[in-house]
Amino acid sequence: MSREKSVHRRTVLRAAAGTGVLLTLSPGLLLTGCDGGVKAVESETLGLDSDEYDVELNLHAMPDSVPILPGAPSEVWRYRAELLKGPENTVTENPDSYLGPTIRLRRGQTVKIHIHNKLPEDTTVHWHGLHVPSDVDGQPRLPIRPGETMTVGFEVLDRAGLFWYHSHAHGKQGGRVGFQSYAGLAGLLIVEDEEEAGLKLPSGDNELLLVLQDRTLAGNNELVYMGGGMGAMMDRMHGFLGDRVLANGAPPTTRKVATRPYRIRVLNGSNARIYKLAWSDGRPVTVIGADGGLLQEPEDRPYAVLAPAQRLDIWVDLSEFQPGDTL
């Protein structure tokens, strides 16, 4: 049976203002191929179809080789992006890391993304936490085949906050979501809006982004996922735990900062590991935001717990420190 079938879709998007409720009506969307897959034709846009978009970019899912530990570089799968249209700060590459570029969007923008699969297997991209039409949100029934491109469109409906995008591919035996994200297919996505801008939170150099992940690397720095034997069974039951923690794709290190207030935005991008975050001097962790964006008011906690896929927005005032101090 031929898979050369176009996907006909007329997607009607209705967002109930303020509630985040979203209806997607897609008559005649699914024309299933013999293996259950659907081929999206390049000229068509899944999701929001518009003549004009505020932002347009290419997103490539591809193999790469990047340094993680000293010695040989590691073979990874990662995202790279090219901004075709939109504000210059929309895409910030993380060239020295396997992490995908940080994508910065504004509420209300219309966005068109061409996802190019340069991997040897199916993939799809899930926009974690964003309210986007379900067809563009990494549906297993809409895989992107190797060598193919899927174009997706959506409007940024969410209020300001930290989101992320990652692979959502489901292989024949399942479990490829974990594997592909582990291999590096993940990146941060930031939504900004007027309300947040009015708060004048630390920004630019005073906004630190931190992606926490755990990885196991073998002798020649190869990434190891799901070991053999008993270990593999436990991994499958409880989720994979790496034997070292990485911060932004590298071993944790100190970072030079100024004696000023900072905003630290943290994602737990691990498969299964839960982190407990606290300051070394025992000061409370001032949480200003979480998965749903900014909190009503800051909360001081002795420590913060971050489960996989969760995000935290932390505020800290370093102005009482002296140059040379370490926290």
Ligand SMILES: [Cu+2]
């Ligand atoms: Cu997710």
